Amino acid sequence: MKDRESWRPKGRRILAMVKKESRQMIRDPATIAVGVVLPVILILLFGFGLSLDVKNVPLAVVLQDSSATAQNLLSAFALSRYFRPQVVHSSQAAERLMIEGRVDGMLTIPSDFARRFGAGNARVQLVVHGSDANRARIIESYVEGAVGAWSARQAVQEGTAAGGGPVEIRSRLWFNSANDSRYFLVPGLIVLVMTLIGAFLTAMVVAREWERGTFEALFVTPVRSGEILLGKTIPYFALGVLGLLLCVAAGKFLFHVPIVGSLAVLIGGSMLYVMVALGVGLLISSYFKNQLVASQLTMLATFMPALMLSGFLFDLRSMPAPIRAITYLLPARYYVALLQTTFLAGDIWPVILPNAAALAVMVALLGYASRAVTRKRLG
């Protein structure tokens, strides 16, 4: 039905809407604040959180070896500003302190520590309180650092290669042993930023036109409602991709998060999610026609679930079944799974494909629904 001639004006109209929307986007300081400044602030905030939050960690030290070498290691912890060691003489005592939450970790220096250190294969055991996975990871790396530095120093002081091989740390997480993603933070951050840009910004754009009365004149032109929606989607999609690249770059270069999978899958999956987020924002905005209601609702419907029910902060498997069932409705859930896989495990297609398919279905449904509620009619 549509011959080629009718596509040309269509393209021109979409381009005109994209131009208009981009100009408005760039001129609105709030958009730039949410789209660019906020991701940067979040990255820095989380980044500094990594290095600044953890100090004076209460640590139970189970000293089973009374040798000078073990005492020496203990004093290294005592002198550090990162730890506040508390010496106990049995693992039971240390466990009690852990359970009561009075210490964040327990370090066991076994009775054969000095002997094995001399032989170059010394071992200590570290158990960290895993309820706060983020803090646990940090503590773990600090202990590693402290022990590593100590053993290097010992080696220099002893002056002999024989005295002071590397100390192996056997560490375990308690209470959250399944969560072993070392860099869960950056993928989580990406989910949040994508949700903010995608849903939160677009939630305002359609409602704003209704509120300011700009639609009435726009409707009585050759522009079709689908073209209006497309014109609004494209610039925000671009902004979302920009935010994504910022996050990935920060993760890679600032925090040295490994990307095990391919960048193409990572970005492709993220684009799908941005489209879902855009669709949610547009749908809410088109339906409620009120900026305040739309932004509040978007916050409740997208951001909060992305934070709490996506498996980013809280493990989905530990949720009660009814709540776990709800998470299947949340796009963020699929995106978190997709991101964690590509970041940490690689291009595992059996995981990526179903999650990507779920997102694609959502894009289609949301697109259809937004199109249906945005009609060129008043009242």
Add this chain to the structure above:
Amino acid sequence: MQPPVVTGTDLRKVFRTPGAGGKVWALDGVSIEVRAGELTALVGPDGAGKTTLMRLMAGLLVADGGSLRVLGFDPAVEPQRIQDRIGYMPQKFGLYEDLSVQENLDLYADLHGVSAAQRGQRYPQLMQMTDLGRFTGRLAGRLSGGMKQKLGLACTLVRSPELLLLDEPTVGVDPLSRRELWVIVEHLVHEQGLTVLTSTSYLDEAEKAARVLVLHRGKVLAQAEPAAVTRAAAGRSMVLDPGSGPSARIVQARLLDDPEVIDAVPDGGLVRVVGSGEPGPGRDTIAGLAPRHVEPRFEDGFMVLLRGTAAHETGVDIRLQRPPAAAAAGAVVEVRDLVKRFGDFTAVDHVSFRVRRGEIFGLLGPNGAGKTTTFRMLCGLLPPSGGVLQVAGVDVGSAGAAARARLGYVAQKFSLYGALTVTENLEFFASAYGLRGALRRERIDWAVRQFELGGHARTASGELPGGFKQRLAMGAALLHEPDILFLDEPTSGADPLARRAFWRRITALAEQGVTIIVTTHFMQEAEYCDRIAIMDGGRVLAQGSPAQIRGLAPTGGGRQPSMEDAFIAVVENARGRDAQARA
């Protein structure tokens, strides 16, 4: 003859009102016709159904009954085909305020598929017509009200539409911009043969149309050429000369109660009356004065038509419970060398005037003349950059709160809480003015009674019809019985009936000693004032009684110069002098 561009038969549209729980027939069996190549004007009081009718034609609403064809298409079935062909300027055009003038134009040109070659020809025309050429880079949000309307019109004219729908294009636009806008519209109709349908609350605009459609409460009262409407008042129009007796304004207000009088307005020191009696010589005297018959004008005919439908509220004679005490002689409001600068822009430039107790003082001026800024300083909302400002004998600068307690202010935009009901708004403002207990209840009852708000007491004020919003705003401003009332464009967008009711109340308040300062874009309304000042560019250009101001208009052309002629002459002379001084 060409077929009509629009034909509507027995059109009906119903709206459900959430507050009252009822239905409102916005259109109740409307049959209309818009002829090709003509200017058709749509007039009628607020809520007559004018906007609804236009939206039906534009395909933005769907009728609940009847049939409508626009350019041969049914807007309910094929709205897009109509929207591809017509130009539509809604009441609030809704320019993108964060886009520049040029970007707004380009957007509409792109959407209408206007080629670069066509633009090269069209843009200079539009710029010349609207005089916006100097402002192409300016953000639309920074344009004055009149310029925004012109840009809105330009956006709908980026290509020649087959039909142009204009919904009250001149609301809130000053007389100068209004005249310029009409020059454009008439040019389009007469030179380019465009078909235009425009709604308006200015009856002098309707008179310029080839045909007029008078709508009232969803029904068509008349559909004819303007002269036919005027003829409805044939033999009924008279003028009275109050001479040295009570002023024209007072005579006029009293006459509105006379069952044999359809309309009475002050007009150039005289009172213009439309009688309800059979066409003929009429009574010997009206209000003790000898009437002189005159040629009817369009407005007279319009009032006759409206009165024929139902007795219409013209405003009760408002009674204050505690009128302002007779103050000592001297000015109640004194403004001397008032200056307000925003950065290097001087919005108010050495303005001086004095207003006595019980006077109605009118501030007239084009958009951006500095009227609202002056008002805000008078109310103590904005600190002046220099000059003396005394209200009720108190210096506003040093004792702002004391001055504010004695004045009431009705802002240009509806500034009550839309989500609160009428009663809740009144309760809130009564408390804000420090009224308590029995007095508070008494004052709220008074406001509801005087402004006839009883029927809407539980309606959310945001959903009130325009006229009622205005009454509620007035009621709220009078709760604390102020000595002085500031009204900023209170009648913008109001229809002729609502405006008469409004002025009736104002006149009654002034008679009881309330001092009133008012701004307006309706030049005939200046006739109600005791004295007026014309402002432009932050300065007072002329000041005096309506008769004195009218005397500043150039005479000639055989007719009595109107207040509008005087206004335009004063402003244009001053602008001309400035331009010369700069050159």
